[in-house]
Amino acid sequence: MNSTQNRDEHTVTPDPQASPSLGAELKAARRRIGVTQTQLADLSSVSVRTIRDLELDLTQNPRRETLRLLLDGLRLTGVQRARIEEAAAGPSTRGIPADSLTPPPAVLEPTIGRERDIEALMSLIKFGGHRLIRVVGMAGVGKSRLIQEVAGAMDASAQMPVVWAEPEGEPAGRPADRLQAHVAALLRGDADAEPDRLATAFGSHHILLVVPDATMGPGAEAALRRLLVQCRGLHVLYEAREGSKGGAGTDYPVFPLSAADRSAGPAGRESAVSPALRLMLSRCGSLEREALADSRVMAALAGICRSLDGIPRAIEAAAAWLLLYSPDQLLSLAGRDPFKLATPPGNDTAGLRAVLGASVTSLRPRDADVLRRLAAHALPWTMAQAFASPEQVGDPALGAVHLLCTRGLVRPAGWDAGGTPRFTVLNLVRHLLAESAAPAVPALESRGSLRWQSPAGVESPSYAA
Structure with missing residues (x-):
């Protein structure tokens, strides 16, 4: 395909002289490939009557799916297909100025x-x-x-x-x-x-x-x-x-970047690190090359990424703190107050804490109860692990987990050995719940809801290297 042809296919200003009706365009395209209306009906799964009415301009606004089937049956691509689609849109089409x-x-x-x-x-x-x-x-x-x-x-x-x-x-x-x-x-x-x-x-x-x-x-x-x-x-x-x-x-x-554990290695081995750690390494201009090749430094940086849940903006903020603290110091701080790292130095805005806090407080009481129970699972969980029995994984449970995912409070966490999806509550959300000192909610097994599988209370996970 030459450059002129390619430009014609993607132009947004129609040819002012190209004004045949949709029926005329369809009839001409059908005759070019030498098929009858009956044969085109077989090729496209569109009825003969519909084809006839279109070619006679008795039907001016065909359904999108009908038009697609006809164009596929006519084997039309590029300019020829665009001309018929333009004709189907009606005479008011003028196009965008170049x-x-x-x-x-x-x-x-x-x-x-x-x-x-x-x-x-x-x-x-x-x-x-x-x-x-x-x-x-x-x-x-x-x-x-x-x-x-x-x-x-x-x-x-x-x-x-x-x-x-x-x-x-x-x-x-x-x-x-x-x-x-x-x-x-x-x-x-x-x-x-x-x-x-x-x-x-x-x-x-x-x-x-x-x-x-x-x-x-x-x-x-x-x-x-x-x-x-x-x-x-x-x-x-x-x-x-x-x-x-x-x-x-x-x-x-769109979920945070994966921060799953991989084999730590030199910075040049991108295939050996998670996407979250790759982002962190791309922002570590303040660290010497020798430090990035140190397995202890790499482990600390990976722990920081996990504590920040792989959230790109939080990771970029944490990288700015490396000018002031060592990776080990930042990892220690991440275990106590990850929100501190999620805000760049000198920036006093509430940032992610306010956003996540607003998402938590806006939940309905039942969904908030589900979130607290799920947060008690220190490791990623499958739906079967989080709920008391397969029968309880019904619409209410699925709806609650789906809502928590769309709110950014729960995220996918890969699959188990059998290929079943796993999920986890964000570490930052765990810290919010711990800060609020929310009391444990009594078991809801009688209502067919979640099974409380961990000790009461919400524990903040440790990310020691």
């Missing part, structure tokens, strides 16, 4: 441990048919960096044009400024927002709208859903603290 697509901001530092997340999100956008995707996770877990990487990769590969939404935008002379102003007004929930203008600009083209800020105005998501209905090719990617309660769209949860 200078409206400013590249997403470049990622200035390496993104560590998110390779699978980047690949999975790109697959959801390109192949999964998911058009409203929320990147969900706790504060500091790396949601903004992740969607920035995905947007940059999509833009660099020219597989889908990217519109990077700015939180603020004011109308100006350039089309790019006007487009950003309309997007900003929509996300703020302004009463004078003009979604029809955006619908006209986006049309039916495959475009990725990226909203990097987790804060949107009231009604902004509902406005985005309406825009998605009008724009058949639009995809929206944005970040949020929690998943949708209405069920619309797709939630992609």
